[in-house]
Amino acid sequence: MSFINQFTEIQQSNLEKSLRLSNIALAGVERLINLQLGIARDLIAENAETAKALSEVKDVNGLVAFQRQLAQPAVEKSLTVARNVFETASATQHELNSLVEEQVLAFNKNLVSSLDKAIESAPAGAGAAVSVLRNAVESAANAYDTASKTTKKIVTELTDAAVSGAEKTAKAASRGGKAA
Numbered sequence: 001m002s003f004i005n006q007f008t009e010i011q012q013s014n015l016e017k018s019l020r021l022s023n024i025a026l027a028g029v030e031r032l033i034n035l036q037l038g039i040a041r042d043l044i045a046e047n048a049e050t051a052k053a054l055s056e057v058k059d060v061n062g063l064v065a066f067q068r069q070l071a072q073p074a075v076e077k078s079l080t081v082a083r084n085v086f087e088t089a090s091a092t093q094h095e096l097n098s099l100v101e102e103q104v105l106a107f108n109k110n111l112v113s114s115l116d117k118a119i120e121s122a123p124a125g126a127g128a129a130v131s132v133l134r135n136a137v138e139s140a141a142n143a144y145d146t147a148s149k150t151t152k153k154i155v156t157e158l159t160d161a162a163v164s165g166a167e168k169t170a171k172a173a174s175r176g177g178k179a180a
Contacts, residue, residue, distance in 0.1 A: 021099060028092030035084055079167050101148065108141040
């Protein structure tokens, strides 16, 4: 294969990767915008209902009762919105991570393939050195894969714990406000 053909293939591959990266980013932004529009639509409807209910309050006791009635749903809605934003961002991050992993795997595969070709055409005695380099590349790829999987697991567990803790704290705080 000529150098020009290799260069053309590399350029085509890079273009496809760039387009995929752009599509992932745009899809993530689109999901966040749709989420924001849905939240805005819900807020407008809820504010209209709240204004109507507030206009029907006749005294201070009614106002206090109305305020307590609004507190818990507001906390739960805030948690739901936060969870949805996090899930959207997490899904986009997962897609980007998959793209990076594919690139690392493809690079390692190409490097190993090149090293295999180098072994075939290497002068006598040089094959052992190239084999050692090939084994080092494969070991590094395996280490990267293991570290990547471990990191994903830890991040997922920490995120789940943080979201759960925030939900418990917010719910406890809202219950504490009710008791007052």
